[in-house]
Amino acid sequence: MKTPFLTLLILSLTLISCNKDEGINSSLFQTWEAKEFMSVESAAYPKNANTRVLLTFDRSGSYHLKLDINNCGGNFETGNNNQIEIDPTACTEACCDSKFAEKVAAMLSRVTSYEISGKTLKLNVPQWGYIELVLVE
Numbered sequence: 001m002k003t004p005f006l007t008l009l010i011l012s013l014t015l016i017s018c019n020k021d022e023g024i025n026s027s028l029f030q031t032w033e034a035k036e037f038m039s040v041e042s043a044a045y046p047k048n049a050n051t052r053v054l055l056t057f058d059r060s061g062s063y064h065l066k067l068d069i070n071n072c073g074g075n076f077e078t079g080n081n082n083q084i085e086i087d088p089t090a091c092t093e094a095c096c097d098s099k100f101a102e103k104v105a106a107m108l109s110r111v112t113s114y115e116i117s118g119k120t121l122k123l124n125v126p127q128w129g130y131i132e133l134v135l136v137e
Helices: 002-026 099-110
Strands: 031-039 054-057 062-066 071-078 084-086 113-117 120-125 129-135
Touching: 031 099, 062 099, 099 120
Parallel strands: none
Antiparallel strands: 031 054, 031 129, 054 062, 062 071, 071 084, 113 120, 120 129
């Protein structure tokens, strides 16, 4: 009688642990594409449809930002309740990134928290708005 119960318990625990792995897709530690700004300034920084601004958060606490032309990077720390502190970006200095890409780089150090909903990441900037990114698959 104990064997079927034990088998059922082990099977249940296995299924539960497998379901937790599905949440990895909504982890911060992935590559995200910046899509738009939600702020009163957003019209001043249009996104060029032909380029991708990519932000990758690494579990080691570093990030990489790929602008239209330049590459940037730095460090970040996460805290309780989705708090995040992102160091100012250090970028290569080739010319000609779009205004949108430059604004993403400039705003990262002002981000204080993030929200992940499905495949969307919002980086919140107090008294400004947020940067919306989507998961790169």
